[in-house]
Amino acid sequence: MKILRAFACVPLCYCAAQEPATPAPAGIPAVEFADRPVEGMALTTSASRQFRISGSEPKLRGTLAFLAEDAKKDFLALSQEKDAWKVPISIMLQGEQGAPIPKRSIVIDLQWGEDGFKLNVLVHLAQGLDHVRLRSAILSTLIYEKSLRTMKPGPLEERLLVRPWLVEGLAEVIDWRRGKSDRRLYQAIFQAGGLYPLEEMLDMSQQQFDESDSAMRAAFRVSAGGLMMALLEQPSGADAFRSFMSEAAQFGGDMPVLLRKHFPGLNLSQKSLEKWWALQMANQSRHSLTEVMSIQETELALTEALKLRFRDEQGIARDRELGAWKELAALPEGARLFGIRHAEESLVRLSYRCFPSYRSLLKEYQTLLQAIVNTPKKYDIAAKLREHEETRLLMIQQGKRSIDYLDWFEITRARETSGVFDDYMKVKQRLDQGIMQHEDHISRYLDRAEKIYQR
DSSP states (O other), X not given: OEEEEEOSSSOEEEEETTSXXXXXXXXXXXXXXXXXXXXXXXXXXXXXXXEEEESSOHHHHHHHHHXXXXXXXXHHHHTTOOOOOOSOEEEEEXXXXXXXXXXXXXXXXXXXXXXXXXXXXXXXXXXXXXXXXHHHHHHXXXXXXXXXXXXXXXXXXXXXXXXXXXXXXXXXHHHHHTTOSOHHHHHHHHHTTOOOXXXXXXXXXXXXXXXXXXXXXXXXXXXXXXXXHHHHTSTTHHHHHHHHHHHHTTOOSOXXXXXXXXXXXXXXXXXXXXXXXXXXHHHHTSOOTTOOOOHXXXXXHHHHHXXXXXXXXXXXXXXXXXXXXXXXXTSOHHHHHHHHHHHHHHHHHHHHHSOGGGHHHHHHHHHHXXXXXXXXTTSOHHHHHHHHHHHHHHHHHHHHHHHHHHHHHHXXXXXXXXXXXXXXXXXXXXXXXXXXXXXXXXXXXXXXXXXXXXX
């Protein structure tokens, strides 16, 4: 098969079917694997039959079939799209662990013939199987496949290219929706102003991405994920996302132009687009209602919440510390109600996410705020404030002491394994023995077929 061109997030070589292999053109890394699988080689086909995995052991091929289908399922879910694939994808496992390491462990190429296009993902096992990189390669092929559906098999007139921000952004959105992504990354990057310049992120090549360090790749991935999530939240986001993905690989112009074409709501200037993107990142960095804060985070949030609100001579609201309660208590009832309203609402919001031992203290603070409005002369507010301050100081000290004790115990007293990984090891042993636990018709059929081939 003659290599005609390369186009991919990882190098993707374009091949014509039924011709002998030749070296890649100058400037494009040659495919450093063995020949393509020959007729009769062991093959595992995924559930949708789009992925055909060859080489290595049946168990590994089966694992990759599930991995590929999971990535495809997540990809289709983002655009609420039915599975209507036309181009098959072959994943070819070559080499073995410990073998000489090639320059590239994963290479994508494209073939065509009378029966149409076919995408290949060549994976070398010299360093084992990198599931993260393989998932990225699968997502890349799925984006290419959407463009190839509408093309006539043969030499391509335009060079196809999937930029890293598309693949990394998709992977980050999938992880975010599965609860595997860390909100603190968004918070840290947003607060530190570490967002990539939009133009630089959209134009970054795969080589530049691979050569960046882990911190820069994390910032890139989070920035791309924030942009992708913002696109999906646009009006008619799923429909626009489908049409955008169908054209993304074959579009050779400036990416903001294509984004505005499929997402009319983004018909903004470059500067406005970046502000809108930064706002999306700020939204992703917020705490969720189910996320429990640490003692330190709760203390900071509680200090911020316990503010009394006064109006100055011009009628502008000003916040002051809770220690100014005597001044508020001397004002008319309407002004007192206005003064505590913001603090009360903040305490209610904080109660959802505060460190659990603080919930009773928040209730005490709410009682104190009501006393400022209703019975400031009958309720010893100053004494209660001192009591609450002492309780908070005690909580901080006990929290620190608990952490110190656990560290000390781990270092000096732990002499045997805890057993928390026993269930994990049992599952691993069952997998090593083969997946024989399923009782559905398909699994029983595959088990019988595998025994026949083993004979």
